[in-house]
Every structure is written in structure tokens, then in C-alpha cells.
Amino acid sequence: EVQLVESGGGLVQPGGSLRLSCAASGFTFSSFEMNWVRQAPGKGLEWVSYISSSGGIIYYADSVKGRFTISRDNAKNSLDLQMNSLRVEDTATYYCVRQGDTEAFDYWGQGILVTVSS
Amino acid sequence: FELTQPPSVSVSPGQTASITCAGDKLGDKYACWYQQKPGQSPVLVIYEDNKRPSGIPERFSGSNSGNTATLTISGTQAMDEADYYCQAWDSSYVGFGGGTKLTVL
Numbered sequence: 001e002v003q004l005v006e007s008g009g010g011l012v013q014p015g016g017s018l019r020l021s022c023a024a025s026g027f028t029f030s031s032f033e034m035n036w037v038r039q040a041p042g043k044g045l046e047w048v049s050y051i052s053s054s055g056g057i058i059y060y061a062d063s064v065k066g067r068f069t070i071s072r073d074n075a076k077n078s079l080d081l082q083m084n085s086l087r088v089e090d091t092a093t094y095y096c097v098r099q100g101d102t103e104a105f106d107y108w109g110q111g112i113l114v115t116v117s118s
Numbered sequence: 119f120e121l122t123q124p125p126s127v128s129v130s131p132g133q134t135a136s137i138t139c140a141g142d143k144l145g146d147k148y149a150c151w152y153q154q155k156p157g158q159s160p161v162l163v164i165y166e167d168n169k170r171p172s173g174i175p176e177r178f179s180g181s182n183s184g185n186t187a188t189l190t191i192s193g194t195q196a197m198d199e200a201d202y203y204c205q206a207w208d209s210s211y212v213g214f215g216g217g218t219k220l221t222v223l
Contacts, residue, residue: 035212045152045160045203047212059210095159103207104150104165111159 002026002107004096009112016086016116022079022096022109030054030074033099036081038092039111048094049081064090086116119208123215129194129222137218139187139204147206149187151180154201154217163202164189196222 008020020036036048049070050059058070069082079096093111100106121141129135139149149167152160162171164180167187177192187206191198199222204215 037214044201044217045154045205045214047205047214050210050212061211100165102165102169103148104162105152105160105205106162106165106171108159108161 004109006112020081024077029077035097037095040092119213121215123218135191137189145183149182150205151189152203
């Protein structure tokens with residue numbers, strides 16, 4: 001069974017940093033592209049970042065470029081998102097998402113809440 | 119890369135619901151659709167315009183042509199009441215529609 005479990009969320013002040021992690025199991029992690037998607041309270045889905053299966057190709061949404069860094073450790077079956085210079089508008093539930101062979105996001109974690117507030 | 123959905127759609131039980139997603143030359147890309155119920159993570163219901171993942175009922179179908187992708191739910195059931203999001207890749211960027219709240223009444 002595919003499982004994606006996020007951790008590392010919480011409350012942080014504006015300008016602060018936070019590192020999210022996602023533990024993957026139930027599939028060959030090194031064979032799949034991964035993404036982070038977020039959802040502000042009561043709002044829609046917003047794609048944040050993509051990383052290829054090897055980690056050699058990375059994309060970011062304009063809203064987080066230069067502040068967030070995605071990375072992965074295929075030996076540990078883990079995906080990370082380092083978030084710096086956090087803003088109030090980064091407050092959201094962050095989802096770790098597997099990308100299937102077809103470009104679709106086929107498995108989603110349960111999500112982790114990040115709150116940026118003073 | 120902007121995808122536009124109607125904020126809400128209403129349908130009577132047993133009838134057909136259609137949710138549209140508009141974007142520039144969307145028909146040249148693959149569209150996907152996700153269902154999200156309150157307090158839950160999104161679930162993929164349609165990929166590559168019109169394919170259903172295993173476990174998704176046959177009443178869910180999709181199409182994509184020109185600038186519009188459409189999710190169709192035939193014989194809508196109360197359990198289909200949820201938010202629905204379209205999504206597509208545009209080069210190095212992923213776009214999501216703003217979401218459509220489907221009400222079954």
C-alpha cells in the first residue's frame with residue numbers, strides 16, 4: 001500500500017524557516033517523480049514544487065521561487081521541503097504528492113499544516 | 119498558466135453533472151481531475167483527459183478539446199458531493215483550476 005506521511009509542520013513567525021519531510025513507503029520511491037502541493041485554509045489547491053526521480057530536475061511555483069528548496073533522498077525514501085523567509089500567505093496545509101507515469105498526481109499524503117503568524 | 123472553473127454546480131440525484139475547466143490551448147495538454155471531500159486529501163478521478171484510475175466508478179468520465187476540459191458525472195449520487203479540481207502541466211509549471219463545489223440536491 002502506498003503511504004506518504006508528512007511531518008515538520010507547525011507555527012512559525014514571519015521571516016522564519018521550517019523544514020517539511022515526507023516519508024514514502026509501499027512503492028519504489030526512486031522510480032517516481034514527486035511534488036509538493038499546498039492548500040490555504042478554505043482555498044483551492046496550489047502547486048508548489050516538483051522534483052524528478054533522480055533529483056536532477058526541479059521546478060518551483062513563482063510564489064515560492066528563491067525561498068523554498070525541494071530535495072529527496074532515494075536511499076531513505078524521503079522527500080523534503082526547506083521553507084525560508086516564510087510569509088503569512090504561506091499558511092496552508094502542505095501535501096506530499098506522488099506523480100504517476102501519466103503526469104497525474106496519483107497518491108497524496110494526509111497533509112501537514114504550516115501556520116505563519118506573529 | 120491559468121485554469122478557470124465555475125465556483126459551483128448543482129445537480130439532482132441520478133442526473134448528469136458537468137464541470138468545465140478552461141485554459142489557453144488546454145486541449146493540447148493532458149487534463150486531470152481530483153475530488154476532495156471535506157477534511158480529506160484530494161483523490162485522482164480522471165487522468166490523461168479521460169482515463170479512470172482503478173477503483174473510480176464508471177460514472178466518472180472526462181473529455182478535453184480546444185480550450186476546455188470537462189468532467190462528467192453520470193447518474194450522480196449523494197456521495198459525489200465534493201470539491202473538484204482540474205489540473206494540467208504547462209512545460210515546467212503545474213496549474214490547478216480554482217475548484218468547483220458540486221452540490222447534489
